[in-house]
Amino acid sequence: MMTFHSKGILLTLAIVGCVMARSGNAAEEPALGTIVPEGEMTIFCQKAVAAKFEAQPEDISTDPPIRREGKLLVLGTVDSEDDDRDAGFDCRFEENGAYLGIIGAPSD
Structure with a gap:
């Protein structure tokens, strides 16, 4: 049986692991x-593009969503x-708002 102390240690390790996994600038x-x-x-799109292409959000311009061929x-x-x-x-x-990805890429 797991004791309260053991659960506390496991929780601490899980939190440290999550923090370490996200440590980094990207x-x-x-x-x-x-x-x-x-x-x-x-x-959402600006943030996705900034993350994918390591761009600054202020360098990304977007238009409002448009509908085309059953997609937004x-x-x-x-x-x-x-x-x-x-x-x-x-x-x-998708029409229901499910994110499908980014098409196109910034040129270097």
């Missing part, structure tokens, strides 16, 4: 299938260091 791209309300898709798309650009070429992308969502 944010994680959100999980595919995450349900996102339509009103939050633009900011958030179109946007990432400002590149070369001011003449901003890279385009789109975040894709």
Whole structure:
């Protein structure tokens, strides 16, 4: 039988493991299938692009979601260091708001 002290140690180790797993500067791209309300898709997309391509959120511009071929798309650009070429992308969502991923990539 596990004692209160043993449970406390296990909980402490679990918390330390979670903190260590997330220690690092890079944010994680959100999980595919995450349900996102339509009103939050633009900011969700900005954060996903920032995490995936290690871009600053202020360098990412997005438009409101549009419906196309049964999907919701958030179109946007990432400002590149070369001011003449901003890279385009789109975040894709199912009609129910399930996140499908990012199409396109910033050019280096």
